[in-house]
Amino acid sequence: MGSxxxxxxxxxxxxxxxxxxxxxxxxxxxVWATVWLIFGTLxxxxxxxxxxxPDFLPYEWLSFGRLRQIHTNTVFWGFLSPAMVALALYVVPxxxxxxxxxxxxxxxxxxxxxxxxxxxxxxxxxGYSNGNQEFxxxxxxxxxxxxxxxxxxVYNFYQTIAARRIREIYISxxxxxxxxxxxxxxxxxxxxPWWQYNLGQTVxxxxxxxxxxxxxxxxxxxxxxxYFLPKFLNRPIYSYALGVLGFWTQMIFYSLIGTHHYIxxxxxxxLQTTAIVFSVGMLVPVxxxxxxxxxxxxxxxxxxxxxxxxxxxxxxxIFYGLASTQGTIESFRSANVLWHFTNFTVGHAHAAMYGFVxxxxxxGIYGLLPRLTHREPSIWAVGVHFWFxxxxxxxxxxxxxxxxxVQGLSWIAKQPFIDSVVKMAPYWLWRSVGGLLMVASHxxxxxxxxxxxxxxxxxxxxxxxxxxxAA
Amino acid sequence: xxxxxxxxxxxxxxxxxxxxxxxxxxxxxxxxxxAMQTPPTPGLVELTPEEQRxxxxxxxxxxxxxxxxxxxxxxxDLPYGRPSAAGDFVYATPQLLGTQRxxxxxxxxxxxxxxxxxxxxxxxxxxIVVPESxxxxxxxxxxxxxxEEPGDIVxxxxxxxKPAGKVVVATRDVLSLVAYMQxxxxxxxxxxxxxxxxxxxxxxxxxxxASSATDEAALGAQxxxxxxxxxxxxxxxxxxxxxxxxxGDPVVTAADPTEHIRIVLEGLSGRRIGGQEYPGRxxxxxxxxxxxxxxxxxxxxxxxxxxxxxxxxxxxxxRVRGQ
Numbered sequence: 001m002g003s004x005x006x007x008x009x010x011x012x013x014x015x016x017x018x019x020x021x022x023x024x025x026x027x028x029x030x031v032w033a034t035v036w037l038i039f040g041t042l043x044x045x046x047x048x049x050x051x052x053x054p055d056f057l058p059y060e061w062l063s064f065g066r067l068r069q070i071h072t073n074t075v076f077w078g079f080l081s082p083a084m085v086a087l088a089l090y091v092v093p094x095x096x097x098x099x100x101x102x103x104x105x106x107x108x109x110x111x112x113x114x115x116x117x118x119x120x121x122x123x124x125x126x127g128y129s130n131g132n133q134e135f136x137x138x139x140x141x142x143x144x145x146x147x148x149x150x151x152x153x154v155y156n157f158y159q160t161i162a163a164r165r166i167r168e169i170y171i172s173x174x175x176x177x178x179x180x181x182x183x184x185x186x187x188x189x190x191x192x193p194w195w196q197y198n199l200g201q202t203v204x205x206x207x208x209x210x211x212x213x214x215x216x217x218x219x220x221x222x223x224x225x226x227y228f229l230p231k232f233l234n235r236p237i238y239s240y241a242l243g244v245l246g247f248w249t250q251m252i253f254y255s256l257i258g259t260h261h262y263i264x265x266x267x268x269x270x271l272q273t274t275a276i277v278f279s280v281g282m283l284v285p286v287x288x289x290x291x292x293x294x295x296x297x298x299x300x301x302x303x304x305x306x307x308x309x310x311x312x313x314x315x316x317x318i319f320y321g322l323a324s325t326q327g328t329i330e331s332f333r334s335a336n337v338l339w340h341f342t343n344f345t346v347g348h349a350h351a352a353m354y355g356f357v358x359x360x361x362x363x364g365i366y367g368l369l370p371r372l373t374h375r376e377p378s379i380w381a382v383g384v385h386f387w388f389x390x391x392x393x394x395x396x397x398x399x400x401x402x403x404x405x406v407q408g409l410s411w412i413a414k415q416p417f418i419d420s421v422v423k424m425a426p427y428w429l430w431r432s433v434g435g436l437l438m439v440a441s442h443x444x445x446x447x448x449x450x451x452x453x454x455x456x457x458x459x460x461x462x463x464x465x466x467x468x469x470a471a
Numbered sequence: 472x473x474x475x476x477x478x479x480x481x482x483x484x485x486x487x488x489x490x491x492x493x494x495x496x497x498x499x500x501x502x503x504x505x506a507m508q509t510p511p512t513p514g515l516v517e518l519t520p521e522e523q524r525x526x527x528x529x530x531x532x533x534x535x536x537x538x539x540x541x542x543x544x545x546x547x548d549l550p551y552g553r554p555s556a557a558g559d560f561v562y563a564t565p566q567l568l569g570t571q572r573x574x575x576x577x578x579x580x581x582x583x584x585x586x587x588x589x590x591x592x593x594x595x596x597x598x599i600v601v602p603e604s605x606x607x608x609x610x611x612x613x614x615x616x617x618x619e620e621p622g623d624i625v626x627x628x629x630x631x632x633k634p635a636g637k638v639v640v641a642t643r644d645v646l647s648l649v650a651y652m653q654x655x656x657x658x659x660x661x662x663x664x665x666x667x668x669x670x671x672x673x674x675x676x677x678x679x680x681a682s683s684a685t686d687e688a689a690l691g692a693q694x695x696x697x698x699x700x701x702x703x704x705x706x707x708x709x710x711x712x713x714x715x716x717x718x719g720d721p722v723v724t725a726a727d728p729t730e731h732i733r734i735v736l737e738g739l740s741g742r743r744i745g746g747q748e749y750p751g752r753x754x755x756x757x758x759x760x761x762x763x764x765x766x767x768x769x770x771x772x773x774x775x776x777x778x779x780x781x782x783x784x785x786x787x788x789x790r791v792r793g794q
Contacts, residue, residue: 054598054604060611063532063533064536065534065535065537065607068536128531129533130565131530131565131567132536158480164480167478169483177484178483181484181488181491195499195507197564198506199506200506200507201564201566202506203499203502204503207499215491251487252490255498258498266557266559266560267557268506268557274498337547414550414693416695416697416700417575417697421574421603424573428605
């Protein structure tokens with residue numbers, strides 16, 4: 001560890017020439033991620049509208065309980081996951097100064113995931129659910145291709161990193177490959193049945209639900225940001241050592257907090273207390289990351305204002321800190337009494353997955369893709385995407401947080417239950433308004449992705465690439 | 472290879488992998504196995520195949536995204552039953568504790584709302600019985616037929632929900648689902664013996680204290696809204712075919728409250744009221760509500776919607792319960 005602080009801080013200089021095959025591969029990933037983003041969030045909007053107009057589209061395969069599962073799983077596994085991997089397909093080889101180990105494997109993994117998300121949407125619509133266990137609702141026959149795709153990524157990234165042409169493993173690669181490894185463990189534990197009968201499954205559900213976010217999306221996207229932020233700002237990361245500290249504390253503290261989704265439940269009290277204690281511990285990696293990123297940005301606000309990717313990253317970083325801290329607060333028993341079971345928690349989920357993860361992913365895409373394809377999106381359209389997405393999110397968060405608090409207070413005041421339903425009506429409406437803005441922004445994003453498509457990028461330039469890498 | 476995470480990828484990723492695996496065994500797999508050893512709560516019965524089938528429908532329709540099935544040891548959870556114990560879940564896989572309460576908790580719905588006709592109407596369209604409800608309608612759990620056939624269970628769907636000129640018949644799916652709802656009964660639990668704060672309905676100090684702390688009128692309105700309004704409606708007018716109107720009703724306005732109290736405690740069925748027969752039944756609330764809550768809700772009925780009958784006391788309820 002001794003040499004940590006003098007490590008590759010400044011080694012992130014750009015490679016001027018790109019690998020056309022890689023550009024095409026990344027673009028393919030992003031196209032599919034965009035397709036699933038639009039599909040998944042349209043479903044989300046429909047779910048939201050159904051809380052205001054419950055008899056809207058009263059068809060079996062469009063009912064609330066089924067669509068909600070399609071919404072969450074599509075945006076998790078169809079949009080965010082492949083979008084993050086797309087960026088990693090660039091970051092991992094680039095920071096390793098090696099070529100991606102296998103393009104074929106990466107492509108197979110993409111199609112495995114596409115298949116799972118499509119088949120998952122169909123099976124859930126037909127009513128086949130893995131027991132309504134949140135975020136792992138795909139039935140087990142679909143878990144196998146999903147896990148296979150994940151293992152292909154693990155293998156591909158590992159081989160790429162092992163073949164690196166610099167001695168140190170850049171911090172991004174710590175996070176990215178570890179996230180894939182952790183998720184492989186998580187997924188296996190989440191789908192094997194032996195420890196999942198009755199209340200045992202509740203324990204695993206808390207673990208899975210939390211770790212899906214905490215050990216996959218969070219470290220993965222933080223790892224990406226450790227590359228993109230310094231690169232786009234053209235300055236080294238503020239503290240490399242903080243990144244290392246964040247990595248180990250992430251692994252230890254995040255792992256122990258799943259049960260905070262079942263505070264006051266019949267799950268063992270010591271597990272609940274452990275979860276609460278480490279939810280506080282979680283603030284260490286969170287603020288190591290957030291602080292590190294913010295300090296890297298400080299003084300560069302001018303660059304940020306002129307960039308169209310950096311504003312997304314700024315929002316993502318801020319939401320990383322806020323949403324995670326909000327999560328810690330929600331786990332305290334006193335706050336849990338007020339907010340548990342209410343829509344407040346739905347707001348929290350959107351703050352984390354959308355404000356934090358999706359915004360960082362978008363920042364990476366807008367920063368990277370034009371460099372690869374040499375095609376810029378219109379600044380105006382990127383601005384529309386940014387402001388619609390941000391405004392929509394803020395409206396949604398406001399509605400769900402205030403509404404959720406109203407709901408909780410109504411229950412505590414022991415008002416008739418139906419009062420809490422009636423009181424939510426305006427907030428649900430506003431949530432749909434926010435959702436509408438968000439969905440609209442996704443169509444603009446799709447247009448921007450199309451604008452940044454690789455045109456004239458040679459299909460086969462392997463020879464050129466080999467020459468470059470050797471050079 | 473050096474012991475250096477920065478340069479030794481084998482070491483780095485193995486540490487990360489095994490580290491997380493070991494932590495997962497400690498925090499998830501081990502405790503899960505322990506939780507599975509919990510003995511069943513005394514009196515807990517396993518679901519019948521039909522009820523289990525209904526549970527599968529519950530999963531298929533994703534009911535648990537709006538309904539929890541766990542009562543927390545908190546005062547605000549008292550309307551849903553006693554606090555859930557680990558042993559209540561022994562026969563319940565997949566687990567359906569839930570994380571949202573867009574609708575009420577259902578852990579004890581079989582005691583709180585056992586009436587089949589009500590459930591059938593509610594599933595056909597919740598707004599038939601609860602106008603403000605946002606719960607989805609489940610029309611695909613019903614057949615719409617031209618005429619009734621032998622063996623059909625016809626659902627008395629009122630206008631304007633009734634498809635013109637047709638009859639609505641329950642499918643096996645919805646009957647299983649109702650059977651599952653009726654089976655969701657918390658077994659009685661000696662909470663004192665378990666060292667927990669007691670909060671069982673009848674005569675529990677916690678519930679009693681909570682009630683006396685609240686203004687009786689507010690308590691009565693709350694208990695009525697949570698337990699009676701879904702049949703007798705918020706305005707007391709009842710619903711044709713479901714429950715009689717309580718406005719000016721002879722039992723509710725009688726000077727002697729004994730019959731009123733007895734009906735709430737024990738339920739009622741098969742009586743003609745106001746010249747009408749009711750296919751559904753009035754559920755018994757003896758095991759669901761405390762004496763104070765029963766007194767409060769009875770007084771609510773006796774003093775609302777123009778009714779003006781003498782009030783009852785908790786002692787009256789206790790006396791009738793003792794008979």
